[in-house]
Amino acid sequence: xxxxxxxxxxxxxxxxxxxxxxxxxxxxxxxxxxxxxxxxxxxxxxxxxxxxxxxxxxxxxxxxxxxxxxxxxxxxxxxxxxxxxxxxxxxxxxxxxxxxxxxxxxxxxxxxxxxxxxxxxxxxxxxxxxxxxxxxxxxxxxxxxxxxxxxxxxxxxxxxxxxxxxxxxxxxxxxxxxxxxxxxxxxxxxxxxxxxxxxxxxxxxxxxxxxxxxxxxxxxxxxxxxxxxxxxxxxxxxxxxxxxxxxxxxxxxxxxxxxxxxxxxxxxxxxxxxxxx
Numbered sequence: 001x002x003x004x005x006x007x008x009x010x011x012x013x014x015x016x017x018x019x020x021x022x023x024x025x026x027x028x029x030x031x032x033x034x035x036x037x038x039x040x041x042x043x044x045x046x047x048x049x050x051x052x053x054x055x056x057x058x059x060x061x062x063x064x065x066x067x068x069x070x071x072x073x074x075x076x077x078x079x080x081x082x083x084x085x086x087x088x089x090x091x092x093x094x095x096x097x098x099x100x101x102x103x104x105x106x107x108x109x110x111x112x113x114x115x116x117x118x119x120x121x122x123x124x125x126x127x128x129x130x131x132x133x134x135x136x137x138x139x140x141x142x143x144x145x146x147x148x149x150x151x152x153x154x155x156x157x158x159x160x161x162x163x164x165x166x167x168x169x170x171x172x173x174x175x176x177x178x179x180x181x182x183x184x185x186x187x188x189x190x191x192x193x194x195x196x197x198x199x200x201x202x203x204x205x206x207x208x209x210x211x212x213x214x215x216x217x218x219x220x221x222x223x224x225x226x227x228x229x230x231x232x233x234x235x236x237x238x239x240x241x242x243x244x245x246x247x248x249x250x251x252x253x254x255x256x257x258x259x260x261x262x263x264x265x266x267x268x269x270x271x272x273x274x275x276x277x
Contacts, residue, residue, distance in 0.1 A: 041053075074100045082106045
């Protein structure tokens, strides 16, 4: 990516994932400024990454200072803080700045209302595997986003994984699949480790089996021309042990559980969009 000054406002789990990902992809620490809540976290980020980090605890104008003269401002604060943070930094944003929000629920239209000019606003829904360059990021653009600015957002998140450009009407739904998806995977890994331990394996043995099984299966899925269903069937012999296990999943109507889970996540995203700062 052509050298750009990047400001990341907020370094919770997603802000840190983006920071780690873009640095690993070759962005210079000198081109990045970040803000945090506490001085301790700012000190840790500087120590670990060599990035200029300022806390709101030590400087109440930290967000404005970081956003000033930035070519790209990433809003990685909680959804209920997005509009307040935008209002705070609006006066110092460059006219040609690209603003990227990674918060669920808050629309580009709501964000554009907080800005004084025609700043380009993009919503992005990355996920935490961005830390290791294997993320998936959904992107949707606001009304003032040129092809050039959209390409900049795509280039940024392509440095940490795959990018899918979608209409904004789908971005919250996307967040329930790829955004929350890693948590679903980790949840199943957690429960499978518990099951392995119940069969007499140690924590170390159970963890090794599950981690390597998930890694190998994900790699096979990503590199194979076969569908998930076909790959599953290859493991599932008629009347075999695997069929006994998957039969329990079917009896529990796991498909319905997944649909209800993602619908609940989507409903919450819409609730967040209605929250006023």
